[in-house]
Amino acid sequence: MPDLKQFKCPACGGVLEFTSATQEIKCPYCDSSFTRADFADLDKDLDVAYVEKEKDPMIEELYSGEDLKDMSVYTCESCGGEIICGKNTTSTKCPYCDNNVLIKSKISGDLKPKLIIPFKLDKEQSNNSFKEYFKKKFFIPGSFKKTNKIEESSSLYVPYFIYTANTDGDVTFEGKITRRWEDSNYEYKEESFYRLDRSGDIAFDDIPVDASERMPNDLMESIEPFNKSDHEPFFSGYLAGFQAERYDTSKSKTLARAHERMIQGTIAALQTSTTRYEDVHATSHHINFSRESSQYVLYPIWILNVKRKENKYTFAVNGDTGKVAGKYPISAPKVILVCTLIALAAGGLGFGLGYLIMEGDLFYALLMGVILLLIGGVVSAIAITKKLKKRVSLQYGAKNYVRENSYHLTYSKDTFLYKKVSKRSKPKSSNKR
Numbered sequence: 001m002p003d004l005k006q007f008k009c010p011a012c013g014g015v016l017e018f019t020s021a022t023q024e025i026k027c028p029y030c031d032s033s034f035t036r037a038d039f040a041d042l043d044k045d046l047d048v049a050y051v052e053k054e055k056d057p058m059i060e061e062l063y064s065g066e067d068l069k070d071m072s073v074y075t076c077e078s079c080g081g082e083i084i085c086g087k088n089t090t091s092t093k094c095p096y097c098d099n100n101v102l103i104k105s106k107i108s109g110d111l112k113p114k115l116i117i118p119f120k121l122d123k124e125q126s127n128n129s130f131k132e133y134f135k136k137k138f139f140i141p142g143s144f145k146k147t148n149k150i151e152e153s154s155s156l157y158v159p160y161f162i163y164t165a166n167t168d169g170d171v172t173f174e175g176k177i178t179r180r181w182e183d184s185n186y187e188y189k190e191e192s193f194y195r196l197d198r199s200g201d202i203a204f205d206d207i208p209v210d211a212s213e214r215m216p217n218d219l220m221e222s223i224e225p226f227n228k229s230d231h232e233p234f235f236s237g238y239l240a241g242f243q244a245e246r247y248d249t250s251k252s253k254t255l256a257r258a259h260e261r262m263i264q265g266t267i268a269a270l271q272t273s274t275t276r277y278e279d280v281h282a283t284s285h286h287i288n289f290s291r292e293s294s295q296y297v298l299y300p301i302w303i304l305n306v307k308r309k310e311n312k313y314t315f316a317v318n319g320d321t322g323k324v325a326g327k328y329p330i331s332a333p334k335v336i337l338v339c340t341l342i343a344l345a346a347g348g349l350g351f352g353l354g355y356l357i358m359e360g361d362l363f364y365a366l367l368m369g370v371i372l373l374l375i376g377g378v379v380s381a382i383a384i385t386k387k388l389k390k391r392v393s394l395q396y397g398a399k400n401y402v403r404e405n406s407y408h409l410t411y412s413k414d415t416f417l418y419k420k421v422s423k424r425s426k427p428k429s430s431n432k433r
Ligand SMILES: [Zn+2]
Pocket: 009, 010, 011, 012, 013, 014, 027, 028, 029, 030, 031, 032
């Protein structure tokens, strides 16, 4: 059926494959290799939307079952076998003859990507990145480090929209300045609160938003960034031998996510001008967007399914940079051990300090030891939980995508609001006995 486009070797007719190591298109049969310059006309027929021909009624009837409603069926031109793939698949393999094919109706016209980053890591390199990442993660259970098995490792060109825009806006922050002093009886604390009005502009380039409903957005954002300099104009030859999908998330949904990150990024940039204040937080903002543009791109990602006992874990490896992310299991005993050690160290320090400050008074030393022990335990538990939550998370802001020298602070005004003075009696350090 003409809906499929095959990658055939011009020399022998063999099945071509893209090789990440050399960035060439290779024929494993006659050992020829080609670059994209050798296939200047390969994608000409993708500029105009290809309309799917009517399906073979025999095939339709065969695969009309509910379980196949999200699937598409094609007939391989090389061997006549049936290629069954997801409804968003744009590039795949014939399971019978290994023929690499493009599904033209899903990658032509408006569905033709503008840019692509070809795979830089092959399967072995991506598995190695994963193993290195595992070695460095202390809180993974020891048994998991030993017994985990990469059950499946599959490559996928994931559809993204990348967004570029200028923003300008006004943000109001609140912050405070604290002053402390003491006299012979009291310790004083004065907190002065300020309203900080800031205006400015900044530009962001190519913020990526995952446009595949199937891929978890937090996992995809956790393996950012991709190397901007690796963007190339789209070339279908890079897909030969790899799975690829078309976007199925609406443009308005992806744009909303890009705007959210640009707003956060603008607030974060303006906040850099408030460093002399503490506890700075934005209380209101008004951000405008201008000169907005977006492009449809394909990014290379390895998906690793890892099995341990009955549980399955999914990891993603950035096929451009090798960055790894995934919700790995956590060893509770290791977390408890670390928190206990930190708590004991804090407690010991508290006891020592208490002993010194209170001139050898054991009761105060013990009291301070216990207080610091508790604080150490709670603080370390919170810090570790926070860190572990970030294994996979949506990214805040867009600091990787700020255009060089684009940030300008155009207005800045600090207004004193009110102050709060508190005092407390000094502890009676001189315990006269
Ligand atoms: Zn060949």
